[in-house]
Amino acid sequence: METLMAFVVGVLYATAIYMILRRSIVKLVIGLVLLSNAANLLLFTSAGMTRGAPPLVPQGATVPAGVVADPLAQALILTAIVIGFGVLAFAVVLIRRAYEVVQADDMNQMKDTDT
């Protein structure tokens, strides 16, 4: 499954980068969302993908029975999902605000600091 996911992650990165390189500011937001999904899946895949063995300890035992999925990667991704959402919310409002001030949604018109 990792082989297949590697290609999916590649596609996600390619589209995300294509989108954040656009001059239209709205497309930049779409690119950001794609990028954060790509990064999460990258982490998830690189830790190895395990089917049907969540990192849970059954009642009465002190360690899980058998091999379980890597909990550390999951903890990292959990954090990343939430932070990614925070960043997105901030970016979206920032862009909205910038658009109001500059009255343009072309990134090339936002290259100066004094507007």
Added chain:
Amino acid sequence: MLLAVLSGFLIAALAPALYRLTPRFAAPLLALLPAALFIWFAQLLPQISAGGSLRISHAWIPGLSINLSFLVDGLSLLFALLISGIGTFIILFAGRYLGGHRDLPRLMVLLLCFMAAMLGLVLSDNLISLFVFWELTSITSYLLIGFNHEDAKARAAALQGLFVTVGGGLALMTGLIMLGLIGGSFELSELLDQRDALQAHPLFVPMLLLILAGAFTKSAQFPFHFWLPNAMAAPTPVSAYLHSATMVKAGVYLLARLQPALGDNSLWLTLLGLTGAVTMLLGIYLASRSTGIKQLLAYSTVMALGTLTMLIGLGTDKALAAMIAFLVAHSLYKGALFMIAGVLDYSTGSKDFLTVRGMARRMPITTLTAILAALSLAGVLPLFGFIAKEMMLESVLHAPRLAKVLTVFAFLAATLGVTAALVIGVRPWFGAPLPTQKPFRQAPAALLAGPVVLTLLSLMFGLFPAWPEATLLAAAASASAGHAVTPGMALWHGVNTPLLMSLGALVLGALLFARWASWRRLTQATETLALRVGPERLYVVLMDGLVRFSAWQTRVLQNGYLRYYLITTLMTMTALVWTAAGLNHGSFTFHLTLSDIAPHEFVIAGTLAAAAIAAALTSERLGAVAALGAIGFTVALTYVLFSAPDLGITQVLVETLTVILLVLVLFRLPGFLTLSSRPVRLFDALVGLIVGGTFTVLLLAVTATRYYHSISSYFIEHSVPDGFGRNIVNVILVDFRALDTLGEIAVLALAAIGVFAMIKLRAEDHR
């Protein structure tokens, strides 16, 4: 020992408070510190002169073998005594010379810090701590040279000194680290025995060159000599301390210290011998035609530094003994002469030979001191300078290589040295008195104490050289040679070649002095030449070029277009990844199996890829948001299928919120625009494909290769016993890595505040 080195920093912190309490007695009180240090170091003398050495080590960063370890042997003790001894007089002198100056407390703080750094430098046994102190001296001297910070010239001189010495310092750091790695130890005391192993190493030459770059810049060797005379923009006490007795000798100290390990090979001999000889002659030549007192002294310091470097380069027992003698003689007379320049300035308001004449009647003590010190500079009987000069000539005559060239250089330097000495020993004092620029005032005892004591020492050491030799100088020469050396200093060696050379130099030098004005006219051309093509011109060109280069670079890189920043960053990263992969070619495999995939998993992967492409290609905002939603929920499904239920739940929640957010905010913005032309879009697609492809390859390699064991097993085993939780992911988040989660919450809170603020701001704008 630690206290002895660091006390300077501690007392420096108290200096401003002391000045607030008793501005009158602050300087004498502060001078007690170097005096006490001098006495403390002096009581180590018997032990060291008996041939012993003292090593004290405090662990600092033991993991990197960086320790605060100190080594007291003849060489370091000699320097420590010079630093603390001359420092005592300098503090006294500065307190009086700049009495009432608004920033005097700052000067005291810096002087004391500098002294402490210098002591640390000469006493350090550890290469890294030596380097730290080395840079501290560069920084404090920068602040000291730029003490009159309202003067643009002083600022420029300070910056120049800093650039040259710190630039060399960078090279030195690399060299010292190489030395430590090659020798397998960062302790000098362990490295000095490994001469053969060090010199046989293939990296010996680059290492040597790097260390020499550091030492040469610090000790103002040609072609880096230009910063030292410019540093005379500092107040006189600073010049007297830094640029005569201490800081500029740091490079010489390092060379003398490393001589047993790195010396005695043809590269060392040629480089040090020739550089030193050229610096020596150039320095004294420039000194002989200077009209500013401080400038003359600065250039003659360059001469002394060149001489010392040359002698270390020769590396024979005789040369090293001469080096130690010359070092002491120079510190004594140069410290005295600099302070005399300060006295002259204090009394008459002038520091130029052309405007001060005939002061002998009004300043008899100063005149006598100046004459004696100048005689020591000229190398005349019976001062210690004479002994040093005889020893220098003797060892140059018997140099293992280049003896003839070096002898010519040394003789010429001695001749011009006599001229320079006569200029300072005669011009200001005799002849018809000129009116002083300021009303004349008699210098107080605090100003005269330093020069008088130092000059008396010059005289005493000259008359009874056996005493300093037995107490310390023999031990210092031995430390620098790496084996026991008997210098055999004596005032009278009978009539021999060095004596005849001295006499010749004396006569010729006196003749030149008699024709001083013509000599200066005759040599005017060299000054114009140096201004046009000299090393200082090179420095100016280099600095201008640097400024212009950074302006150009800023224009190109900081262009303001997000696109270009991203493309530059991404392409650099990709290039680095592929370079690294190319260098480690064959050390990794790729994970390439498709047989383990169930049919529904193909569907999931296909959906993800198709939705991503759709999001990128659609021309409708709604379509893009819908595609994003599809991606988000499919990713959540992936998490659930592959044993990450927590991730699945979170992803579903966040995805829902994201879609709501996008719909709420994004649709108040204008629709999708196609702003870029087709070629640009194709180019961007290519960038995307390259980076995406890189990630695919990386991921294929990463999943197939595992260099280290995962640390997850720790969390899996300890979740229940230590964290009392059965959901291991949750235990990691709230227990093992709880601080990270706290950070995450803080970030979210910040983002929320930002969002709120921006929305509120808008509301206020509309009002």
